[in-house]
Amino acid sequence: MTVDRSLSDRLSLNQITTDQWNLEQAVDGCLRHEIPWISVWRHKIEEIGLKQAKKLIQDAGLSVSSICRGGMFPAATAKERGERLDDNKRAIEEAAELGTDTLVLVCGPSAGRDIATARLQVAEGIDHLVPYAKDYGVKLAIEPLHPMFAADRSVINTLNQASNIAERYQPSEVGVIVDVYHVWWDPQLYQEMDRAKGRILGFHVSDWKVPMPDMFKGRAMMGDGVIEINRMRQAVEQAGYHGPIEVEIINQSLWDRPGDEVLAEVKQRFLEHV
């Protein structure tokens, strides 16, 4: 029971898992289900404004594990890339205001066919942001996305790439997110988790089920798929990460169910399979 208690204290609801709920509903849901952490998405903040979002979370006594998301650095023109940077600065400010030190970066796809240039633009974008984030006490957390998202969401697709960028900075400035769904297949996974020691800023769980109903909205509940989630948790802990664990399940069928039913299942599966 001690182990379970310490694990459930680390459970964080990544808000996209209950996208049918607005922020107020999600905060209330966390209270009802005794989930101590929440990861907030910016489109949900926008609906009610930053001040109101902050008040809701503070009044509920929830801790914010991260804010989703910054990134989307590559673009065809310098002007557009500048606009993306401005948007990232707003995200940093929002993170600081909501009391989290972690801004998740989904780095963005290439504007054209040249993926190598897009990867350089990601590194440049991060380089511009680091001093700004530092001023706000916010760490930039590079989340590698599964290679199947290389064309439309992120050209950063492995922990190796993420660490190659992160290591140019202090661990207090730039780190990486380990999301089991994105990296479970990687032949270098355990070496790269070990390499990222001291730089892991988040651990996200879901599962990979065959057949997958949808590339984007097809993530499965923990335990329903093939991912060795518990083995990966042990590895991130060996690499020094003992912070909140976000349940981030992007799946239309969860959004079609009552949020309370989803949260009850999330909590049970979390304790059984993470």
Added chain:
Amino acid sequence: MTVDRSLSDRLSLNQITTDQWNLEQAVDGCLRHEIPWISVWRHKIEEIGLKQAKKLIQDAGLSVSSICRGGMFPAATAKERGERLDDNKRAIEEAAELGTDTLVLVCGPSAGRDIATARLQVAEGIDHLVPYAKDYGVKLAIEPLHPMFAADRSVINTLNQASNIAERYQPSEVGVIVDVYHVWWDPQLYQEMDRAKGRILGFHVSDWKVPMPDMFKGRAMMGDGVIEINRMRQAVEQAGYHGPIEVEIINQSLWDRPGDEVLAEVKQRFLEHV
């Protein structure tokens, strides 16, 4: 025109591109469209028998670039793994009989959650097959599949993994296939193509289009997506590969069209974008 001529001489129809056709129809189609090579799938051979398949291809004067496919090595029990090896031996015999020296290996998914063990079982399976293939003058061509197929089709997902296995043998025994759809996203792509010098046994083309209609049957026609196909062709040529180039497009919408219309488009796009 010299360049185009030498390119069109390398065009191979991977038979899955016209899955609406049986082997006889595909062979006739290649003749009508002056496509000199064909890659034959085993389920199409089975429909008419090996002897008849051989006669059709020989009478037409087509060359066989490869046979698809062996592999599928991992299984839960030693008995099942033995049966998979037996099936691979039949595939080797069929390749030799049809006059190709290239057996494409789609290595197979894990029987359970343990992907590391499945990867060892792939290496063991190949190790068992090498002497048998050598006796028949057939090379084993390891095709890394996109990481999105790690759970259901192959635990070999990068050129790095494929070369790690291939390099245990002579280049005349084991090599790799470069399929643009599977490897275009890989940050190590050009290094790994260079490393595979002398071991590239095939080059497959299609494209990656956003949004993808289906993970398995969603490959696009060359030119419709984001892949730098021509840059990759130059890289495989620098790595010593000047053999046939297979057009392998697994897409339901192509199968719903008349095969002749598909072949005409294949040929045009091949010359424009490969």
